[in-house]
Amino acid sequence: MSLTLHFHPLSSFCWKALIALYEIGVPFTPKLVDLGNPAERAALLQLWPIGKFPVLQDDARGEIVPESSIVIEYLDRHYLGRTRLLPADADKALQTRLRDRFYDLYVHLPMQKIMLDRLRPEGPKDPHGVEEARAQLRTSYAMIERQMAGGAWAMGDDFSLADCAAAPSLFYGSMAQPFGDGETNLAAYLERLKARPSFARVLKEAKPYFNMVPKER
Template sequence: MTLTLHAHPFSSYCWKAMIALYEAGTPFETVLLDQSTFGALKAIWPLGKFPVLVDAARGATIPEASIIIEYLDRHYPGRARMLPDDPDARLDVRLLDRFFDNYVSTPQQKIVADRMRPEGERDPRGVADAHELLGTAYRWLDARMAQREWASGDAFSLADCGAGPFLFYADWVRPIDTDHPHLVAYLARLRARPSVKRTVDGARPYRHLFPGGVPDHAD
């Protein structure tokens, strides 16, 4: 197998890369990250962050989910491109990619990480700020999605690869309610997308790992 993805199926950033691979229909193997395989990951990417894609045919090691997706789009393009050729449309996709990383995933992870701290080391102010940021992000996205099907228009893109997992988990810590009908509808479209559904289903056996437990509204 040419492509190997070092990943864990419960990781949102791993979902992001896996969604792009599923969208393209590109064959790949997964090295499931656990205590026995983490050393191999650090040998190829000393920072130890994942996912990491290894392309044996090209002799390339690619970290970072967004960069993995752009690499795949360039060297292993699928039925549809994850980044458009038009420069302005491409910038819009990149903007939304950064938005989902910085203003949805980052505050969501702050809230979850705080749950893992001992009681006396928690950061209630930081968690409150993270909730406020998520609320602002939800409002902005709801307005944006009023007139579009996918994050950057009519075509599923790199931005939606991140939106799928990040909104999925954000909804677990700050439910996306009917005050945001366009965002609710967008998340439903993402959840119905075969590539996203496949990652959601692949992660089900690991749901017990979610700090604080899976919320009652999760399906």
């Protein structure tokens, strides 16, 4: 088996890559990285000096592929399987990348800001930054609510890279900043994502680690 995914089962950006791997149906070796273990952290830094996962290692092609969106495009290009995650049409592919960027930058990152602030001790907490992140999430949720008025998935009828990005960011996002009462399209979209077999499998595999998710204090 040529592919190894360096990951952690609770990491939201790793979920993005895992969803893609399960959608495509390509075999891979999951390599759980404990960043608290100095040797494992050093091994990840050897692969990708930024030190963030997911990182895909492809021994057959001699490639190290970091960054969840790039991992997914790489898989779509070289290991195309059951599900095509980037449309063949260039304009549709551009729109799909835009939705992926939207979910990463304007849902995933503010969600992370709120969740990670919960882990900070009382003194160095950043209430201003958290409030900005909440405002960003409220704006993004309102946009998604309108986008999801028609069509099952982020790009319409076909599941894509954009849905891989949406699933983890909305799952944890709903814990960081709950959806508004009127945001029924958004809530229904998250339920569809949770029921999708690829994401349902990711959630099942992450369940034993859920006690490590930071709670609001």
